[in-house]
Each structure stands twice: as structure tokens, then as C-alpha cells.
Amino acid sequence: MYDYLVVGAGLYGAVFAHEAKSKGKSVLVVDKRSNIAGNVYTENIEGINVHVYGAHIFHTNNKKVWNYITQFAEFNRFTNSPVANYKGELYSMPFNMYTFNKIWGVETPEEAETKINEQRAEITGEPKNLEEQAISLVGRDIFEKLVKGYTEKQWGRDCKELPSFIIKRLPVRLTFDNNYFNALYQGIPMGGYTKMLENILDGIEVRLNTDYLENKAELDATAKKIVYTGPIDAYFNYSLGTLEYRSVRFETELLEKSNFQGNAAVNYTDRETPWTRIIEHKWFEFGKDEDGNDLPKTVISREYSSEWKPGDEPYYPVNDEKNGKLYEEYKKLADAEDKVIFGGRLGEYKYYDMDQVIDAALTCVKTYLAD
Numbered sequence: 001m002y003d004y005l006v007v008g009a010g011l012y013g014a015v016f017a018h019e020a021k022s023k024g025k026s027v028l029v030v031d032k033r034s035n036i037a038g039n040v041y042t043e044n045i046e047g048i049n050v051h052v053y054g055a056h057i058f059h060t061n062n063k064k065v066w067n068y069i070t071q072f073a074e075f076n077r078f079t080n081s082p083v084a085n086y087k088g089e090l091y092s093m094p095f096n097m098y099t100f101n102k103i104w105g106v107e108t109p110e111e112a113e114t115k116i117n118e119q120r121a122e123i124t125g126e127p128k129n130l131e132e133q134a135i136s137l138v139g140r141d142i143f144e145k146l147v148k149g150y151t152e153k154q155w156g157r158d159c160k161e162l163p164s165f166i167i168k169r170l171p172v173r174l175t176f177d178n179n180y181f182n183a184l185y186q187g188i189p190m191g192g193y194t195k196m197l198e199n200i201l202d203g204i205e206v207r208l209n210t211d212y213l214e215n216k217a218e219l220d221a222t223a224k225k226i227v228y229t230g231p232i233d234a235y236f237n238y239s240l241g242t243l244e245y246r247s248v249r250f251e252t253e254l255l256e257k258s259n260f261q262g263n264a265a266v267n268y269t270d271r272e273t274p275w276t277r278i279i280e281h282k283w284f285e286f287g288k289d290e291d292g293n294d295l296p297k298t299v300i301s302r303e304y305s306s307e308w309k310p311g312d313e314p315y316y317p318v319n320d321e322k323n324g325k326l327y328e329e330y331k332k333l334a335d336a337e338d339k340v341i342f343g344g345r346l347g348e349y350k351y352y353d354m355d356q357v358i359d360a361a362l363t364c365v366k367t368y369l370a371d
């Protein structure tokens with residue numbers, strides 16, 4: 001009999017399993033997929049670590065988490081600096097002095113601020129919709145070129161028909177700083193996330209292609225306690241209803257050229273281009289293979305916003321009232337399951353960045369695996 005059965009070989013499950021093992025517990029990890037690493041899974045194609053479930057950039061201000069995760073991988077110095085493409089015009093992101101210089105020709109922070117304030121003044125009353133809210137924050141030019149089309153593609157609706165609360169802030173930098181994340185620590189694990197997860201799970205028994213819910217009775221009998229990181233509603237057989245997600249669709253292509261767009265991420269901010277962005281995976285590791293050689297080919301993924309329906313890959317939890325209430329009902333059922341700990345982005349129906357999910361797993365370890 002195992003001390004712990006961990007359902008899910010993603011970051012949460014792997015960190016919990018590692019810590020349990022290091023405290024002398026016996027652990028079995030199962031995952032229904034044919035690979036470990038959950039949504040941070042990377043697959044090596046022609047020497048390029050492709051982020052199969054969407055681009056993942058590690059960033060954190062949490063020194064404890066950074067010290068923890070760097071035991072399992074060396075991180076490179078990748079800094080996320082996306083580029084926006086609006087009908088062939090290229091702009092720096094997030095909005096900063098390079099962006100303002102390109103849009104208006106302004107040279108100083110003062111000139112940029114004056115221009116933004118002039119344009120923001122267009123909205124006088126309380127913003128009635130997302131369009132008005134965005135203009136009141138950054139002015140019409142930036143809204144039209146860099147916010148409108150992208151947001152409309154993401155939500156599948158006109159900005160005038162979207163509620164203003166969706167955009168609370170649109171950060172504006174009056175500096176020449178293209179670093180998207182304002183994080184103390186940032187980078188990509190060299191050699192890919194899958195390798196990092198292999199290191200976390202080193203020496204732990206992992207059974208892939210094993211759906212816990214389809215083999216529940218049998219698997220439950222093998223362990224004293226269960227850590228479940230799958231969808232909470234699926235655990236309860238959707239008895240109270242289905243929690244909704246926002247989805248993304250990826251179209252990935254191997255190209256017989258060495259450089260497609262010269263940057264890891266390019267956002268397409270016009271409404272007409274059907275994809276929201278293109279990721280060129282090799283630039284997460286500077287276009288080099290493990291030995292530092294330039295890679296001759298490239299892999300790109302076009303990302304499309306898509307409607308989620310039950311059965312699709314769940315990506316982003318929908319943080320609205322309806323889903324929040326339903327989750328709370330499921331949470332009550334979960335709290336009554338003595339033998340099971342629910343964790344991770346699906347088990348807690350919560351958007352977690354990677355550093356947050358590691359932190360949550362470590363907190364769970366502290367609670368349940370006290371020395």
C-alpha cells in the first residue's frame with residue numbers, strides 16, 4: 001500500500017510527490033496523458049523544445065520558489081519582450097517609450113505623457129464598456145492599434161459589447177523597458193520543462209496512460225491518501241454541473257527556415273488576422289541546441305481563441321460569479337472527502353502561474369507532511 005497516490009504528473013503533483021518521497025513516504029503518480037509535465041510539457045522537435053500546451057515563461061518574485069525550482073533545472077536569461085504586429089506595423093510591448101515613439105514620434109517621457117493624457121480626455125464620464133474603459137486608460141490610438149482587435153479576438157465580441165471591468169489596468173511605462181514581466185527572477189529551464197519535471201520525479205514510480213477516474217476503485221485501494229490534481233467537477237462526475245473554461249487552439253508547424261519572426265512571441269493586434277499570436281519556440285532558448293549550435297529549422301505555433309465545450313482541453317478557469325458559485329459547491333463536497341486532497345489549477349479551479357502552483361504544492365506539503 002502506497003502512502004500517497006498522486007493523480008496528475010503536472011507541476012503540482014510532481015512537487016508534492018517529490019517532497020513526499022524525500023520525507024520517506026511511498027508514492028505512486030498516475031497521469032492519463034502519455035507524458036509527464038501536465039501543461040508545461042515540452043516536446044523536442046528538431047532540437048527545439050516546443051511548448052505543446054502554450055508558451056510558458058517562468059517568472060517570480062518569490063525567492064523561496066526560485067531557489068526551490070532551480071534545484072531541478074538551470075534557467076537561462078530569457079526575458080519576455082513580445083512584439084505587436086498591427087497590419088504590418090511592429091510595436092514594442094508592453095506599452096513603453098519605444099511604442100510611443102513609433103506611434104506618435106514623441107521622444108521624451110513628458111511628451112508621451114502629454115499625448116496619452118490628451119487622448120484619454122476623450123472619455124469624460126464613467127466608462128460604459130471595455131472600449132471606453134481602455135480609451136480612458138491609454139487613449140484612442142493605442143486602443144485602436146494595440147488593444148481593440150486582440151481583445152475582440154480573445155472574447156469573440158466587439159469591445160463596445162464587453163463590460164468595462166474586464167480591463168482594470170493597462171500598464172503604461174514611460175521608460176524604454178520591453179521586459180513584460182516585472183519579476184525579480186525570470187527564465188526558461190534549459191533543455192525544456194519536461195526534463196525539469198523528469199528531475200522532480202526522479203526515482204518516483206509514474207504510470208502514464210492511466211485515467212484515475214476510470215480506475216478509481218482499484219487505484220483508491222492502493223494508497224492511504226490521494227492527491228488529486230484533475231478537474232474537481234470531473235471527480236464528482238459533474239453531479240452539480242460543469243465548470244467552464246476559456247480555451248485556446250494551437251496550430252503548430254515545422255518550417256524549413258532558421259528564422260521566421262525573430263522573436264518568441266508576436267501578437268497580432270488587428271481583428272482581421274484570425275490568430276491572436278504566433279510563438280516561435282526556438283527563441284525561448286536563443287535559437288541554439290544543447291551544445292550551443294544554431295538550429296537550422298524552426299517551429300511556430302499560431303494561437304487562436306476558441307470556445308470551450310465539455311471534453312475540450314481545459315485552459316483558463318472562467319472567473320465569473322456563476323462558475324465561482326459552482327466551484328464553492330464542489331469545494332464543500334471536496335472538503336468532505338477525508339482521504340483526498342484537491343490541488344493545482346484543475347483541482348482548485350484557479351488560474352495559477354507556475355510559481356504559484358509550486359508554492360501551493362509546497363504549502364500543501366507543509367500542511368499534510370509535517371515532519
Ligand code: FAD
Nearest residue numbers: 008010011012032038039054056057212230344345353354
Ligand atoms: P496541470 O499541468 O494541468 O497538471 C494536471 C495533470 O493532471 C495533467 O497532466 C492531467 O493529464 C492530469 N489529470 C487530469 N485528470 C486526470 C485523471 N482523471 N487521471 C489521471 N490524470 C489526470 N504559468 C506561468 O508561470 N508562466 C506562463 O507563461 C504560463 N503560460 C500559460 C499558458 C497557458 C495557455 C496556460 C493555460 C497556462 C499557463 N501558465 C503559465 C500556467 C501553468 O500552465 C500552470 O501553473 C501549471 O501548468 C499548473 O500545474 P498543475 O499541476 O496544477 O496542472
